[in-house]
Amino acid sequence: MLEIRKENENDYAEVYSVIKMAFMTAEHSAGNEQDLVVNLRKSRNFIPELSLVAIQDNKIVGYILFTKIRIGEYEELALAPLGILPKYQNQGIGKKLIEEGHQIAKKLGYHYSIVLGSQNYYSKVGYVPASQYGIKAPFEVPNENYMAIKLNDTDVEITGIVKYAKEFGI
Numbered sequence: 001m002l003e004i005r006k007e008n009e010n011d012y013a014e015v016y017s018v019i020k021m022a023f024m025t026a027e028h029s030a031g032n033e034q035d036l037v038v039n040l041r042k043s044r045n046f047i048p049e050l051s052l053v054a055i056q057d058n059k060i061v062g063y064i065l066f067t068k069i070r071i072g073e074y075e076e077l078a079l080a081p082l083g084i085l086p087k088y089q090n091q092g093i094g095k096k097l098i099e100e101g102h103q104i105a106k107k108l109g110y111h112y113s114i115v116l117g118s119q120n121y122y123s124k125v126g127y128v129p130a131s132q133y134g135i136k137a138p139f140e141v142p143n144e145n146y147m148a149i150k151l152n153d154t155d156v157e158i159t160g161i162v163k164y165a166k167e168f169g170i
C-alpha cells in the first residue's frame with residue numbers, strides 16, 4: 001500500500017538518494033537536484049507541509065517539493081523536484097504525490113503552482129502553459145514546457161515574471 005506523508009528530518013538521507021537515483025534516469029537533469037533539496041530546506045521559501053514522501057514496501061520510493069516563488073506581488077508555488085525511484089516509476093506514484101501536494105497547497109491558500117518539465121506528463125495532472133495565465137519564466141524556455149495550474153480562484157490578476165528562491169541559482 002502506498003502512503004504519502006510529510007517528510008521529517010529522519011528521511012533526509014533516504015530522500016537524497018531517492019532523488020539522485022530518480023534523476024539518473026531523467027531525460028533532462030541538472031545533475032544536482034538532490035543538493036537543490038538540501039539547500040531549499042534551509043530557505044525561507046521552504047514549506048514543510050509541501051515536502052512530501054511516498055512510502056511503499058517500507059521505504060521511501062518518491063519525493064516531491066513545492067517551494068514559494070513570487071509572481072508580481074503574490075507568493076505562489078513552484079513544483080521542483082519530483083522524483084520516483086526507477087523501479088517504482090509509471091505506477092501512478094508521481095501523480096499521487098502531485099495531487100496530494102495540490103490538495104495541501106489549496107488548503108494553504110495558494111492560487112498557482114508552476115512547473116518546468118514535460119508537457120506530456122504534467123498536462124495529465126492539469127497543468128497548462130503558464131502563458132495562458134500571463135505568467136512568464138525568468139529564462140528562455142519553450143512555451144509548452146513552462147506550465148501552471150490554478151489551484152484556487154482569485155479576483156485579482158496574478159501575472160508577470162516568476163521570481164525564484166535564490167537557491168535555484170536563476
Ligand SMILES: CC(C)(COP(=O)(O)OP(=O)(O)OC[C@H]1O[C@@H](n2cnc3c(N)ncnc32)[C@H](O)[C@@H]1OP(=O)(O)O)[C@@H](O)C(=O)NCCC(=O)NCCS
Binds near residue numbers: 096117
Ligand atoms: C517523471 C516522473 C516523476 C513520473 O512519475 P511516475 O510515478 O513514474 O509517473 P506516473 O505513474 O504518475 O505517470 C505515468 C504516466 O506518465 C508518463 N511519463 C512518465 N515519465 C514521463 C516523462 N519523463 N515524460 C513524459 N511522460 C512521462 C508515462 O508514460 C505514463 O503515461 P500514461 O498514464 O499515459 O500511461 C518519474 O518517472 C521520475 O522520477 N522520473 C525521473 C526524474 C524526472 O524526470 N523528474 C521530473 C522532472 S520534470
